[in-house]
Amino acid sequence: MCLAVPGRILxxxxxxxxxxxxxISREADLTLLPDAEAGDYxxxxxxxxxxxxxxxxxxxxxKLFGELAEALEQEDxxxxxxxxx
Amino acid sequence: MTxxxxxxxxxxxxxxxxxxGRINRLTERAGGTSERPIALMEVCGTHTVAISRFGLRAxxxxxxxxxxxxxxxxxxTPLIEIDRSIAAATMPDVIVATFGxxxxxxxxxxxxxxxxxxxxxxxxVYSPMDALEVARKNPAKLVVFLGVGFETTSPIIAATIVAxxxxxxxxxxxxxxxxxxxxxxxxLAAVPGRPLDGFICPGHVSVIIGSDAYLPVARDRNIPCVxxxxxxxxxxxxxxMLLEQVVAIREATGSAGVxxxxxxxxxxxxxxxxxxxxxxxxxVYDAEWRGIGVVPATGQTLSKKYEMFDATKRLxxxxxxxxxxxxxxxxxxxLGRNLPPDCPHFGxxxxxxxxxxxxxxxxxxxxxxxxxxxxxxxxxxxxxTEEK
Amino acid sequence: MSEKKIRLAHGSGGTLMHELIEDLxxxxxxxPALDALxxxxxxxxxxxHAIEGGLLAFTTDSFVVQxxxxxxxxxxxxxxAGTVNDLAMKGATPLYLxxxxxxxxxxxxxxxxxxxxxxxxxxxxxxxxxxxxDTKVVERGAVGGMIVNTAGIGFIPDGVNISGARAADxxxxxxxxxxxDHETSILxxxxxxxxxxxxxxxxxxxxxxVRDALDACDDVHVLRDPTRGGLGTTLNEIAARxxxxxxxxxxxxxMRQDVxxxxxxxxxxxxxxxxxxxAIIVAPAxxxxxxxAALRANPLGRDAAVIGEVGGEPGVRLRTSVGGLRxxxxxEGVQLPRIC
Numbered sequence: 182m183c184l185a186v187p188g189r190i191l192x193x194x195x196x197x198x199x200x201x202x203x204x205i206s207r208e209a210d211l212t213l214l215p216d217a218e219a220g221d222y223x224x225x226x227x228x229x230x231x232x233x234x235x236x237x238x239x240x241x242x243x244k245l246f247g248e249l250a251e252a253l254e255q256e257d258x259x260x261x262x263x264x265x266x
Numbered sequence: 267m268t269x270x271x272x273x274x275x276x277x278x279x280x281x282x283x284x285x286x287g288r289i290n291r292l293t294e295r296a297g298g299t300s301e302r303p304i305a306l307m308e309v310c311g312t313h314t315v316a317i318s319r320f321g322l323r324a325x326x327x328x329x330x331x332x333x334x335x336x337x338x339x340x341x342x343t344p345l346i347e348i349d350r351s352i353a354a355a356t357m358p359d360v361i362v363a364t365f366g367x368x369x370x371x372x373x374x375x376x377x378x379x380x381x382x383x384x385x386x387x388x389x390x391v392y393s394p395m396d397a398l399e400v401a402r403k404n405p406a407k408l409v410v411f412l413g414v415g416f417e418t419t420s421p422i423i424a425a426t427i428v429a430x431x432x433x434x435x436x437x438x439x440x441x442x443x444x445x446x447x448x449x450x451x452x453x454l455a456a457v458p459g460r461p462l463d464g465f466i467c468p469g470h471v472s473v474i475i476g477s478d479a480y481l482p483v484a485r486d487r488n489i490p491c492v493x494x495x496x497x498x499x500x501x502x503x504x505x506x507m508l509l510e511q512v513v514a515i516r517e518a519t520g521s522a523g524v525x526x527x528x529x530x531x532x533x534x535x536x537x538x539x540x541x542x543x544x545x546x547x548x549x550v551y552d553a554e555w556r557g558i559g560v561v562p563a564t565g566q567t568l569s570k571k572y573e574m575f576d577a578t579k580r581l582x583x584x585x586x587x588x589x590x591x592x593x594x595x596x597x598x599x600x601l602g603r604n605l606p607p608d609c610p611h612f613g614x615x616x617x618x619x620x621x622x623x624x625x626x627x628x629x630x631x632x633x634x635x636x637x638x639x640x641x642x643x644x645x646x647x648x649x650x651t652e653e654k
Numbered sequence: 655m656s657e658k659k660i661r662l663a664h665g666s667g668g669t670l671m672h673e674l675i676e677d678l679x680x681x682x683x684x685x686p687a688l689d690a691l692x693x694x695x696x697x698x699x700x701x702x703h704a705i706e707g708g709l710l711a712f713t714t715d716s717f718v719v720q721x722x723x724x725x726x727x728x729x730x731x732x733x734x735a736g737t738v739n740d741l742a743m744k745g746a747t748p749l750y751l752x753x754x755x756x757x758x759x760x761x762x763x764x765x766x767x768x769x770x771x772x773x774x775x776x777x778x779x780x781x782x783x784x785x786x787x788d789t790k791v792v793e794r795g796a797v798g799g800m801i802v803n804t805a806g807i808g809f810i811p812d813g814v815n816i817s818g819a820r821a822a823d824x825x826x827x828x829x830x831x832x833x834x835d836h837e838t839s840i841l842x843x844x845x846x847x848x849x850x851x852x853x854x855x856x857x858x859x860x861x862x863x864v865r866d867a868l869d870a871c872d873d874v875h876v877l878r879d880p881t882r883g884g885l886g887t888t889l890n891e892i893a894a895r896x897x898x899x900x901x902x903x904x905x906x907x908x909m910r911q912d913v914x915x916x917x918x919x920x921x922x923x924x925x926x927x928x929x930x931x932x933a934i935i936v937a938p939a940x941x942x943x944x945x946x947a948a949l950r951a952n953p954l955g956r957d958a959a960v961i962g963e964v965g966g967e968p969g970v971r972l973r974t975s976v977g978g979l980r981x982x983x984x985x986e987g988v989q990l991p992r993i994c
Contacts, residue, residue, distance in 0.1 A: 183312060183418035183470040183994050186918045187273060202919060204912035205851040210395060212425040213540045222271065224473060224531055225919070227365070227993050228393025229422040231540065232473040232531050239271045239530040246499050250280035253287060282976035311994050321978020338994055366921075366990025383661060392847055392920065392991040399846075419993055498976040618986040619669055629921070630994045639980045 185226035187234055190219050200225055276497035282325070285502035290327050292509035296463075296516055298329030305331050305461045306508055307602050309451065310468035311338030311630030312496055318639030320498040330505070333602035334632030335454060337468065339414045339445060340367045341596065341624040341631045342555045345588040347443040348373040353585050354410045354441065354577065355386040361404060362388045363397035364412040370627050374588045394426040401430070401438035410577045413442040418470040420444040420566050421540035424547035427568075427575045439577040444566035445553060447471050448479045453561050455487035460603045464490040464508040466501070469528045476536025480524045488522045490515070495528035503527050547572050556624060557597025594623030599632055606636040613637060665718075667883025667928070668985035672891075687712075691895070692817050693740040693878065696810060708812050711746035713737060714805035722765065722799050724843035726835075726854030727930075729802055730772030735859045735930060736881070737806040738780045742864040743877040743933065745816040746808030748780055753787035754803035759794045769800070780859035782806070814868065818895035820875035825964040826942045827902060828935040830863060830949055831856065831957040833885050834913040834927035841916060847991075849919075851912050858931035863954045867935055870948035876936035879929070883985040886925040888934055889970045890984040902962030902982070903973045921992040925972075926985040936964060 188200040188209070198217060200209045202225075210229045211217050222234035298304035308314055314334045317323055323332060336342045352373045355362040362378065369379045369390065382388040387407075391397050394411055401409040413423055423440060430438040451465060467480055472493040480491040490511035494504030504527040514520030526532050544566065553565025568576040577583070594611055598604040606612045606625070616622035618634055625631035663670045680688060687695040694713035699705065715736045722729045734751065741748040753773065757766065777784055839855040841847055860879065868874055876896075880888035885907070893900050909924055917924045931954060937945055942960055949955030962973075972982040 183310075183416065183468075184918070184921050184992070185418065185470045185473070186915070187271070202912075202915040204910075205849055205853075205915045205919070207849050207919070210393075210422070210425065212429075213421060213537055213543070215539060224470070226418055226470065227422055228395050229425065231418065231422070231470070232537060234271070235530050236271060242500075242503075242527075242530060243272070243275050246275065246278065246281040246503070249284035249288075250278060253280060253284035277975040279975065279977045318980065320974045320976050321972070321980035322976070323978075324980070325976075325978050340994070366992040367994060369990060370987065379661065380659070383659060390990055396846060415993060498974070498978075502976075628994075629992060638983055638986075 183226055185224040185231060187222055188225055190217060190221045190223060190230075192219050193217065198230065200230065273497070276499050278499070281499050282502060285499065285506055286325050288506050289330065289502065289509060292506065292513055293327045293329040296509055296512045298327070300328035302461070303329050303331040304463045304509065304512055305333055305602070306464045306466055306505060307333040307335045307454065307462055308466040309335035309337045309447065309454070310471065311341070311628070311632075312470070313337065313466055313468070313494065313501065314632050314635045315630050316496050316498065316501060318635040321639070322498060322501060323640060333462070334599065334635070335602060336450065336555055336558060336600035338625070338628045338630035338632075339416055339419070340371055340628040341600065342445055342558070343371070343414055343443050343624070344554045344556045345374060346585065347441070349585040349588060350578070350583045351412050351441060352376050352378055352381055353583050354581060355381050355388050357581060359407050360387070360581070361400060361407045361409045362386070362412065363391050363400055363409055364388065365414065366390045367628055368412050368414060370621070371624055372621065372627065394423045395429075398426050398430055398435060398438055401435050405437055407437060408580060409438050410581070411438070411440045413440040413444055416445055416447055416468070416471050417474045417544070420548065421474055421537075421543045424543040427547050427572055428543065430575060431572065436574065439575050439580050440568065441577040442548075442567045443553070444548070445555070446550070446564050446566060448475070448483065449563045450555070450561055451480065451483045452487065454601065455483055455489050457601050457603070460601075462489065462602065463512050464492070466504055466508065467491050467493040469493060469495045469500070469532065472528070472532045472536065474537050474540045476534050477524050477526045477532055478534045479536070484522045484524050488515070490522045491524045493524070493526045493528050493532050495531065500527060557600055596623035596625040596633070599625055606633040609633070663987040665882070666985060666988045667881065667887050668987065670987070672984070690817060693743040694746065694808070696744065709810040711741050711744045711808040711810050712806075713740040714803065715740060716801060716803040718798070718801045719840065720798050721843050722769065724855055725839045727857035728769055728772050729800065730769035731776045731857050732930060733802040733804045734773055734776040734780060734782070735857050737804040738782060738859045738861055739879045741806050741808035742859075742861045743816070743879055744808070744810055745814035745864065745868060745874070745877065746810045748782045748806055748808040748861050750785040750807050751777065751782050752805045753784050755787070755789045756797055756801045757789065757791045758797050758799055759791060761799055765799070776859065780861055813872070816874060816877050818876055818878065818892045821892050821896035821898050821900075821936045821964050822875060823898060823965045824939055825875055825936045826939045826960050827889070827900060827962040827964065828937070828942065828945060828949070828958060829885065829908065829961050830860075830933045830935070830955045831931075832908045832910050832913065833880070833929055833932065834909060834917065834924040836930040837884070837927040838913045838916045841920070847920075849916060851916065853910065853912055853916070856929060856931035858954055860931065860933055860954065863949065863952050864933065866948040866952050866955070867945050870944040871937050871941035873941065874935060874937045874945075876934070878934045880932060880934055881930060882928050884924070884926040884928055885934070886923075886970070886982050887985045889982065892934070892936065893968060893970050897968055898964050899966035899968050899971070900962060900964050901966060901971045901973060904975045906959055906961045908957040908959050922989045925982065926989060939963070
């Protein structure tokens with residue numbers, strides 16, 4: 182339905198902003214995000230920034246995924262201990 | 267990694283395995299079996315591609331089935347709009363500008379790709395602002411930008427129209443056939459003849475319209491809705507959250523609601539600036555969805571105020587009403603009543619190279635995604651669930 | 655033939671191109687030298703005269719890149735490297751090239767000089783001589799500036815037997831470096847996309863790199879350069895040619911972060927992006943370490959990696975980063991910037 186890619190705003194000039202995507206930089210239109218600033222993470226779709234990404238939420242989501250993975254590894258470790266003892 | 271957020275961590279295998287473990291347990295608790303699987307529909311074509319591209323379907327238990335909804339804006343565009351776009355491209359002094367997605371969709375007789383090969387001026391652009399630039403540079407030509415897309419794309423085209431109006435670029439026009447999601451979900455929830463236990467809601471449309479937009483359908487149709495991101499772990503986590511609601515409903519400990527997995531991007535109210543632009547530049551109408559029919563209040567065309575930017579008001583584009591469909595069951599597939607391998611043409615007369623229906627042409631169509639990325643259908647097991 | 659007219663997709667390296675070659679061309683012109691459909695033909699005798707101690711490798715390639723100049727190279731570097739690499743992929747030592755130029759009326763002379771300088775420098779670097787050539791001029795607008803054809807001959811010493819057909823179960827699949835660099839540099843050079851990035855084409859002659867690999871292992875089965883249609887298409891060509899299965903692991907495929915970013919922005923799949931300075935090597939598993947060490951010692955192979963194995967059901971499969979398994983088909987059509 183819609184490809185949108187996360188990037189970081191390097192600088193803002195009026196309704197335009199320079200956005201970095203892992204080493205690529207491109208201009209993006211900021212009309213849909215009037216209060217976006219340099220340093221913000223944004224989602225860019227077809228040349229327009231459509232949302233500011235919430236860094237804290239992103240880390241929260243990643244922390245959850247990390248905990249799930251560790252819990253699984255712990256489970257596997259326990260199971261192999263039980264099988265070997 | 268872009269500074270603070272390590273996006274690669276959204277693809278870690280251990281976390282995926284952990285999530286799949288939870289999905290297996292929850293599917294069992296919800297009573298999903300291969301005879302009567304729990305059916306979750308991903309409404310967005312980008313989800314359809316991500317599910318297949320990362321090989322997620324084969325990781326899921328047989329008691330859970332992911333259905334593809336009408337989530338690819340190209341697939342749902344009615345044949346008459348394709349024919350109008352092609353007709354516009356062949357008119358003198360007209361330049362058609364479009365996203366790449368529309369190039370190969372077969373109209374009644376031709377496609378944009380084939381008319382371009384015969385010399386029509388069809389330009390593929392990355393952004394609608396690029397199409398506005400084409401209009402600036404070709405004042406003697408009328409630029410027709412093909413207005414395809416859902417609420418992620420229509421507001422950025424609305425912003426481009428406002429920019430054209432401000433700059434007085436009167437040779438920039440749009441052929442509008444945008445679609446909107448919420449009312450379509452209500453229609454999908456009411457479709458008889460196939461079980462539906464939850465919606466994987468489109469992440470980027472929801473960035474614009476906000477997750478509250480799904481409250482009516484969740485409440486009125488008692489169907490769980492989870493707004494999900496597009497990384498594989500996002501999708502698996504979204505499925506876990508949906509199954510948790512399904513179990514709560516079946517164990518009468520809870521009811522259907524709207525939850526947000528894609529919390530780093532989606533808020534309850536959405537992007538109000540974008541919503542304001544859509545209200546200003548567009549008018550809502552009852553739109554036809556290809557293979558499905560008219561769905562009330564799901565189309566966006568240009569409002570009176572911006573009528574001069576409507577290509578159908580500036581060009582006499584008359585095309586014969588298209589004769590019937592090509593005998594493919596894309597409509598049934600988009601409603602989730604069938605999977606692509608159920609179609610007699612699938613993988614035989616209908617392949618990405620010689621597509622019969624729109625769902626095979628568009629890279630995000632469910633048939634194209636299934637043909638390219640699913641392992642199972644070739645060995646007679648459409649869900650690919652035996653491939654562990 | 656499924657198409658009544660030539661379409662851009664016929665030139666993309668994918669399934670339509672294969673249909674055109676197999677149905678129209680090989681069907682009419684087939685002979686033992688052509689039918690192998692490897693990167694270069696092997697010629698054993700010159701009309702009754704045997705070739706001492708080996709075979710002649712013979713190939714040709716045309717170059718229609720737009721724009722003519724791109725970060726890291728131009729149509730001149732490409733024209734030499736493309737044919738030299740096709741010879742190298744047969745284990746041949748490249749020797750002589752011919753040069754066919756089709757110039758467009760109105761082309762700026764300094765541009766032509768710049769391209770010819772690139773051709774001279776790249777040929778010198780690869781140790782090949784431009785032995786013959788031809789120049790034609792066409793009307794303005796006919797060819798987008800200029801197009802170039804090069805043909806090349808090289809020598810395959812006895813005992814070197816490299817062909818797509820030799821891939822065998824148990825072999826490892828090695829790629830000599832990061833994928834997608836070349837096609838991305840072309841996209842970046844097209845101003846309308848307005849992408850600002852340090853990405854350079856990987857365009858380079860691989861004769862030396864191949865020699866290093868062959869010195870490290872005397873039983874290399876397959877050597878291919880994944881140009882048009884990219885890694886995905888070339889692996890399918892090998893699998894079909896040898897009737898084998900190939901499984902590769904997404905996480906092991908070397909790729910630059912910025913190339914992945916351009917693909918994400920435009921909606922392209924890097925597995926189908928063209929490369930002009932990379933080699934796929936298929937060889938017995940026990941020689942994997944030796945080959946990797948040899949490649950990584952060469953600047954052109956510093957990012958070399960084992961990305962998968964030959965085996966299982968015929969066809970190519972991808973083990974995704976989250977552990978899913980799915981088919982990896984040949985490129986279909988042409989990749990276009992898309993929104994969904």
